[in-house]
Amino acid sequence: MLTILCPVCNISAPELEFVYAGQAHISRPGNPEELSDEDWRDYLFIRANTRGIHAERWRHTHGCARFFNVLRDTCSDLVLATYQIGHEPPLVTLGRD
């Protein structure tokens, strides 16, 4: 079970306190009516599915109930950094070979 440091509570807690909320930094387009079907489809469905450092969101449902961002290595599953919504991702490197 992963442990995640909630950047809002500043508490490190086990995965069971959180819910995964998908890829991060996907902004809802401000003008959907102007988008083509392809571009709207991209917003709805196309995801990076990164093998490596993945920026994603989690929500501390059994805690502060806030959403926040996480950088996680999807090959080892380990969390590399957490940061608040609206903030830029910090620089991280993978610890592994």
Next chain:
Amino acid sequence: MQFSFLSLLKNAQAGANRWTPQWPTVEPKAHYDVIIVGAGGHGLGAAYYLAKEYGLRNVAVLEKGWLGGGNTGRNTTIIRSNYLYDESVGLYDHAMDLWDGLSQELNYNVMYSKRGVLMLAHSVHDVQVLKRHVYANDRLGVDNTWLTPAEAKDYCPPLNISPTARYPILGGALQRKGGVARHDAVAWGFARAASARGVDIIQNCGVTAIRRNQQGHVTGVETERGFIAACKVAVSAAGNTSMIMDSAGIRLPLESFPLQALVSEPVKPVMPCVVMSNSVHAYISQSDKGELVIGAGTDQYISYSQRGAFHVIEKTLASICEIFPIFSRLRVLRTWAGTVDVTPDRSPIVGKTPVPGLYVNCGWGTGGFKATPGAAHVLAHTVACDAPHPINAPFHLDRFRTGRLIDEAAAAAVAH
């Protein structure tokens, strides 16, 4: 060499041992008519059908690891076609037709066992959903029968049908011709049959990128062993498809999740059929080796680690013990995980792509094994004819743009 009891007898004679490689180890050629990326059941099967039905033998299946080592070798081996939408039934029932007789066709016993798949209803909502499946299947002439709790227990004696259970069984939908097969044997059977027809199967040859010419047409693949040219490339590499298709400029609506499964220690026959429950989430069958084979849902985050969290196993076994309290004293022998690619509507993508000469077979999520011969067959058609078979036409990548989703999961939606 033809497999048969006679062949066993011949090789049993002392000193006789004349077994030959089931698929030869070959070096990749410089060029193929078709390259299939991924030697899972779907990819190997497609190669087989390309050779057998379309006479295309200048075909290579490239595999980064050992053939059948992806999800084909990790699933819980359930075979059924009792899906809701006509399009889905078309696809999975086509597979059922091919499963029947597959061992004979491949001359390889894949141990396809039609012992029945029973889906349980635990609430009024479940009953509505499953009955809708039963009626929809019935309309198409696909076997699916509604059973009362007593009938379900009769069919599967270990079931707990107590009305005081937390989620009592209110009935079930039984597809009698559904069942299980030996997953490894499916990969090996197709591999042997395909290579017997001239297909090259190349293991330890991971594909790193698709190469295209200036017109955008596929010209071949970059691999760990160098560039191999091809006129057509079909990608069927669950857990790796996103990365490979990215290299061709195609971004897919896929996300890859860990899917765990487990086996118990082997016991004498106790579980006559496959049982699946959506509400008390788990599914279970007993293999021909005697192990109970058990699975449930994916872990919640995307991952390529082929490793999941223990609490998922806890929830799965809690569900199993609820439905089968007599199994509580059996023991877990091994847990493992694979990486499944999930689409937004939980239905696969099988067909052409915007890149000429590039075909994709992906997004099978947690349900790819049951479709193996069917998916392989229609993928072969799509590649050979450069056009989808009517059966896989609805599963086109474009449906995510138009909104024509085939959303099996939504239809079994959360209770209101």
Next chain:
Amino acid sequence: MSEQRRINRGRIDRKSPLSFTFNGSTFTGYAGDTLASALLANGVRIVGRSFKYHRPRGIYSAGSEEPNALVTLNRGPGRVTPNLPATTMELFDGLAASSQNHWPSLRFDAGRINDLLHPLFSAGFYYKTFMWPKSFWDKVYEPLIRRAAGLGRAPTCEDADNYACQFAFCDVLVIGGGPAGLAAALAASQTGARVILADEQSELGGTLLSDCCSSINGQASDEWLGRTISELSERDNVRLLARTTAFGAYHENFFGLCESLTDHHSTLGPNAPRQRLWRVRTKSVVLAQGAIERPLLFDANDQPGIMLAGAAQTYLNRYGVGFNDGPVVATNNDRAWLTAFDLARAAIRDIRLVESRSTVHPALLAEAARLGISVDLDSRITAAKGGPSLKSVRIASSSSGDERAVSCTELFVSGGWTPSLHLHSQSGGKIHWRSDIGAFVPAPSVASQFVAGAGNGEFGLDKALSGGAAAGRAAAADAGFMTSDSIPSYAVSTQDADYLIEPRPPAHFRRAFVDLQNDVTMDDIRQAIQEGFTSVEHIKRYTTNGMATDQGKTSNINALEVSAAALSVAPPEAGLTRFRPPFTPVTFGAIAGINRGDTFQPVRKTPIDAWAEENGAVFEPVSLWRRAFYFPLAGEDKNAAVNRECRTVRNAVGMFDASTLGKIEIVGPDAAEFLNRMYVNAWDKLKPGRCKYGVLLGEDGFIRDDGVIARISASRFHVTTTTGGAPRVLSMMEDYLQTEWPELKVWLTSITEQWAVIAINGPKSKALIAPFISGIDLDDEILPHMAFAEGEIDGVPLRLFRVSFSGERGYELNVPSCYGRQIWERLYNAGQRLGLCAYGTEAMHVLRAEKGYIIIGQDTDGTVTPADAGLSWAISKAKKDFVGKRSLSRADMSLSNRPHLVGLLTVDPSHVLDEGAQVVSQSPGHSPLGHITSSYWSETLQRSIAMALVAGGRDKIGDSVEILTNGSSSPATLTSTVFFDPKGERLNA
């Protein structure tokens, strides 16, 4: 059989004899015995039959790596457990065990015929046959295969035991309680770190339990052991867990452990948990898992009477089991010489030692000579002979090739030692091959994990203690605990020996068993490779080597060496298959824990639930909630009750517990703007004191939820959702608010549990509630349908919604939960003179269906747009954007033949259709049109009604269709969804 073979040593308690049965025969053992040691002491040499060939098998090891001696333990109804290794089963008085996998008996097993036909049953034989005739697979072959497969029998009744579970946190988790682990625990706990030490055996001590001649810091090893355990027990920061297997390593040093609590008890207390699952999160780990001995490969190396040399030493020294004279010890390493020496010291005579190396340390030769042990150097066993158990072995000289037979009934083998890498490997640790021991070792260890002792390839008591202490100290430091105390050191005097071997490719034998349990021979592995299965995973799966209940503990390395030889590569290139949890099998029930029966999942109940139960309600589960389904009076079945409830609502008044519906309070200056962005409707113009029916889509344009929304003030809304949708809707709202529109000044609060909701529906509803309400003018002009007001009811705060889900005049009374039942009872009692009844969810469903009100999740299924459901009227035309709007204009989303929600009346009014039944066009062709979403007997209309999603349905009102059910079809007509009171007049009746 009744005479015991015992010697006067060991940790068993001879003052506590125990009686037990095996296959119905009664034997005596002692407290401290395992079933295996007691059987050996009683001369029982055959304890089971192998999986495929049904060859007789004896006890092979003294631990959890046992491949052969699996038994079924019978502790009475609900306590029968198959496949348990006799080697780890603590003996208790009255133990009843039986062997498995034979018929008709252990002594005469018909399955032995497989052994006679073994050339037919080589690796993968079942893939090559059983295909003809085709029908025989289902009817003949597979049933036979299944009956032959499996070991023990599954229990036939419910598990009578319950299981406990526990989370634990510590700084240093030490796995393995042998000398390395104990030293680690001592060193780590000295720093103040919280230490948990777990060992799978009944006692801590590991190899020390079988040691009869070492001393540590001047104390005899057993004395040191006793003192160490006492010392550790007395430290507040140390928890010792014996009988506890660490079975799985998960992310970030999270470990699963399973503790056996009562399996060794003679009598079981009521409700005593049988096992406890520990879920331990630790900062750092010391892995001191030890090593497992490797078998030697030669023909018929599976005869009963053959066991691992280290196991023989354990039975001798720890359990006081004697052996016959004339045993042979066959080895390729020094360590097994110690077994021979201990046998000699136990007065066992005529010991022969067969050593594969040509030279060994002179001290060993000298000791052997002193003890009268005859030694054959440069020699190996080529075959064992016997039947049913060992009678003789063939010994060959490696250089001259001469072979001779030697009688013996006991053969103790050692092919080397394999460090246990399981948890290191599960943690993602890499391994590296050491050819001097012919095994893999961890290299390097995973972050915050420290490996010590034999498990790290550092063999011998001395290295175990010093390595363990260093690892314990390092682990504590890694966890942030330091001390200036020096690491404890240990002066060890021991009769120790090297564990090194001379690497040499295995000689070829036709029937040398590599995996004893699955009956996999060297030939099987070579055949697999010949057939093209060259990857280690393919070899494993094709031959099934390593797939038995011991998961290859005694077979993986031998298989690897056989494979490497056949592939002409160095052993490490052949590779190892992936280690997966659990280390040893773990009971389902222990993992399910307390999530069983009543505590499987929580049951959510409303404040009125108890009243409903007391008043005879029948309940249904709706997601986690329990909801009253109907309230049958004496003699009523479900239909009678529901019909009465419906009649009562339409003719008088009924009351319904709607508390489970989700409620969210949306507050702030931007509240209306937020609702505008989320829901399809326009909210600006909704005045305080008025309600609107809101529809919520996903961004994909499909309906997610619906509910009545009341505006309380300019900046405050009370939103309702479906019961099942509540958490999802709130989460969705929070998602947008926190991550898309954080600039909006609006706050969301779940108030689902804060308000009980009592729905009063019927022409007499106003008459019922009026006397109790204060502060609200109920006049229809002031409070029309779809209005809202705040006041009091019976002195208690009230949010009053004038809404209806039945089509009758209706009110929903929201009162604080703590008053829910009180208000319900007040109104219920007052309502009796008005003919009121309580009604449940089924009547609610029927009443709303008569009016064509949809239920999300029943009439919709996640693939339905507002237009499909006839809800286009709810969509604001002016709003440029809302969640889901863009998707509605996608190509497929507005096709004319999309399924539309319509009403459906069967031609036969008594025919109530099944929900889910298929709607098709009239013959011929019967082309599919859709399905029935809701279907009921309408007491109001005295006929059946249904709603259906039908392709292009709204353009087909009045058309005839067919409904398919169970092979027959019945005609029906498409209608509007509103079957009753189309003008809605009854809302104001």
